[in-house]
Amino acid sequence: xxxxxxxxxxxxxxxxxxxxxxxxxxxQPIWRCVMKKxxxxxxxxxxxxxxxxxxxxxxxxxxxxxxxxxxxxSSGLSQKKTVHVVTNLGKNWQTCTGIEGDExxxxxAMERALAYFGGLPDGxxxxxxxxxxxxxxxxxxxTRIKTEIMSGGGPDVFxxxxxxxxxxxxxxxxxxxxxxxxxxxxxxxxxxxxxxxMEWDKLTPAIMEAGAIEGxxxxxxxxxxxxxxxxxxxxxxxxxxxxxxxxxxxxNEIVQKGYGMAASCAFYDVLGEIVDYEKEExxxxxxxxxxxxxxxxxxxxxSDSLPVRGINMETPLMDPDVYGENSPFGETPxxxxxxxETATYFPFRDMEGEVNATVTAYAAINNNTQCAEEAFTxxxxxxxxxxxxxxxxxNGGTNDGAAPVFSAAYGVPVHEELLQRNRPVNYxxxxxxxxxxxxxxxxxxxxxxxxFSNVDDTLNQLYWNCWKVEMSDAAEETxxxxxxxxxxxxxxxxxxxxxES
Amino acid sequence: MTDKKIIELFxxxxxxxxxxVKDKYGGSLLHLADNLLGNQLDAEECVNDAxxxxxxxxxxxxxxxxGAWLYSTVRNLAMNRCRINYAKKRGGGEWTASLEELxxxxxxxxxPEQAVDAEELAAALNxxxxxxxxxxxxxxxxxxxxxxxYGSLAQRLGMTEExxxxxxxxxxxxxxxxxxxxxxL
Numbered sequence: 196x197x198x199x200x201x202x203x204x205x206x207x208x209x210x211x212x213x214x215x216x217x218x219x220x221x222x223q224p225i226w227r228c229v230m231k232k233x234x235x236x237x238x239x240x241x242x243x244x245x246x247x248x249x250x251x252x253x254x255x256x257x258x259x260x261x262x263x264x265x266x267x268x269s270s271g272l273s274q275k276k277t278v279h280v281v282t283n284l285g286k287n288w289q290t291c292t293g294i295e296g297d298e299x300x301x302x303x304a305m306e307r308a309l310a311y312f313g314g315l316p317d318g319x320x321x322x323x324x325x326x327x328x329x330x331x332x333x334x335x336x337x338t339r340i341k342t343e344i345m346s347g348g349g350p351d352v353f354x355x356x357x358x359x360x361x362x363x364x365x366x367x368x369x370x371x372x373x374x375x376x377x378x379x380x381x382x383x384x385x386x387x388x389x390x391x392x393m394e395w396d397k398l399t400p401a402i403m404e405a406g407a408i409e410g411x412x413x414x415x416x417x418x419x420x421x422x423x424x425x426x427x428x429x430x431x432x433x434x435x436x437x438x439x440x441x442x443x444x445x446x447n448e449i450v451q452k453g454y455g456m457a458a459s460c461a462f463y464d465v466l467g468e469i470v471d472y473e474k475e476e477x478x479x480x481x482x483x484x485x486x487x488x489x490x491x492x493x494x495x496x497x498s499d500s501l502p503v504r505g506i507n508m509e510t511p512l513m514d515p516d517v518y519g520e521n522s523p524f525g526e527t528p529x530x531x532x533x534x535x536e537t538a539t540y541f542p543f544r545d546m547e548g549e550v551n552a553t554v555t556a557y558a559a560i561n562n563n564t565q566c567a568e569e570a571f572t573x574x575x576x577x578x579x580x581x582x583x584x585x586x587x588x589x590n591g592g593t594n595d596g597a598a599p600v601f602s603a604a605y606g607v608p609v610h611e612e613l614l615q616r617n618r619p620v621n622y623x624x625x626x627x628x629x630x631x632x633x634x635x636x637x638x639x640x641x642x643x644x645x646x647f648s649n650v651d652d653t654l655n656q657l658y659w660n661c662w663k664v665e666m667s668d669a670a671e672e673t674x675x676x677x678x679x680x681x682x683x684x685x686x687x688x689x690x691x692x693x694x695e696s
Numbered sequence: 697m698t699d700k701k702i703i704e705l706f707x708x709x710x711x712x713x714x715x716x717v718k719d720k721y722g723g724s725l726l727h728l729a730d731n732l733l734g735n736q737l738d739a740e741e742c743v744n745d746a747x748x749x750x751x752x753x754x755x756x757x758x759x760x761x762x763g764a765w766l767y768s769t770v771r772n773l774a775m776n777r778c779r780i781n782y783a784k785k786r787g788g789g790e791w792t793a794s795l796e797e798l799x800x801x802x803x804x805x806x807x808p809e810q811a812v813d814a815e816e817l818a819a820a821l822n823x824x825x826x827x828x829x830x831x832x833x834x835x836x837x838x839x840x841x842x843x844x845x846y847g848s849l850a851q852r853l854g855m856t857e858e859x860x861x862x863x864x865x866x867x868x869x870x871x872x873x874x875x876x877x878x879x880x881l
Contacts, residue, residue, distance in 0.1 A: 196802045196812040196817070196880065196881065197799075197802055198795045198796070198798035198799040198801075198802045199779070199795070200802065200812050200814065200817060201798045201801060201802050201817070201821075201840075202775065202795060202798060202840065203775070203814060203818075204814065204817045204818045204820075204821045205821065205836075205837070205840045205841045206768060206771050206772065206775065206841065207814070207815075207818035207821075207822075208818075208821065208822060208825060208837060208841060209822050209825065209826075210761060210764040212825055212833060212837050212841075213764040213767050213768065213837070213841065214761060214763055214764045214767075215833075215834065215837075216834060216837040216838055216841055216842060217724050217728075217763055217764070217767050217842075219834050219838065219852070220724060220727060220728070220838060220842055220844060220852075459858075459859070459862070460856070460859075659858040659861075662858070662862070666865060
């Protein structure tokens, strides 16, 4: 038999399977689900924005230049004060036109969101710059922005994704933590104390701490993810290990399988934070990475069969349109339990026993800004429950267009009042009432959070590359040599990243 | 427009039938052909050939369901072209990669020249697919029927690309075991 015989056999699959496959492939990928629905709205909105734009330009030309202080990020062409927001959440701002990285959409969403909360003071405008997704364009844009920042200017507000879910791209700040230490961001404590819109006490404290150094808040995490496992049976609490170290000796196989699954979703969480950014050095040895990697791979091999599942940053929530009752999978979402089914959710602990979370998107203010108060208003809106819901709240919450930020694809929001049936994210993502207490209990066990960085990305790539070696037909000795070599190269690459952050 | 209405148009020899098929199925057929051939122009040509096949075949045929029949027609046409491209090692995009993976299952080492009864193999494969969970079946069909890339599957399923690869790898291993058990390998 050849591969062609088998390929031909797939062509003779049951009609039902062909139909379902065709239907599945004709659907939009998950992150585009909402976008599609907005096309009708898009035409109207884009036209409206263009009209408003034309009128605004005409009015500006008629009224002539006004006195005002140019913002750090403003182009200087207009004397009106402008809060310049830069974001790489291009794919997430498809509110109007459905075009990737489209600035009209981002601008529209930001203006409407600000207006809903009373807007910026008179004479202050917001301008959103969406970074391109094309590598060459992105490179030149980042160089320009970095140069502006170094010379005392640059955008006023940064709204950044730092996860590589949809493909690795260069970030403006490879490590936000390092950027905080280097003084790129404005300290926010005084503003937070006087916040009008943002409900600071409702934002998950363990996650918000990722944006602070020695008690001073520089960055506001917006979305995050964390590792966890679900077993569709009761696991006694005493069986849950208090650190990764104890997993090996754990006698409950389900727990070991759960850890194997969770580690496959986020290997970097086995190690936790491995960089001391102040000293610019790694806190783990190459040998330790190798040891943990081999442990994670062997646990993953155990987890071939259900009933365990892991969770990762792409699937913190399941789109019920894809995974729900009417989906082609008929699979129970991670955060649901079927009637008559039992489930145990348990956290993923690292070597020190910490439960790590990774921030996937954040907002911060440029330390060079000339309009700090207005910039903070933008941050307040971004952290508001309404904005975090990812819904077009300024329009009465109707779902005739898409969300300002498609947050579910990038992690869970830091606002703790979301994700319930009556307060979903993106209109349809919520956690079943039965499971919500378990979700909260798991969230409350998070002890540390850090920004997802290129170091984490490298560790994850290392894990999967080594998995491929493990799965190959090579001799065991050769496999081990290859894996050791890969670990060594990854370690060297990470060490070099520290100097570049 | 419903499939029934489209078939009626074919039977009435109305050219609207072709337009209706294009409207309803054109996008997904082109996507399939593009996956298999890795070339937009070839893919468009392949879909046009399929439409011509439909025009010539209906009537007397009355395919039901129409969508699956069209899908299979495009796949067969694309496969014929793929064979030529594959033999000449002329790319073929994601499909070539998926074929290489199937080689792991078919295992030429077990007897590449050994003839296999196509119907028997199809029946075994269908039996295997029937026993899978919905998501696993979609993963296999999307990858080996439609040549979908892991990147695209990952986005559609909300999984990581690596998780998709792992899952499919395991399914291939299971398929190989089943075919071996049934004496087809």
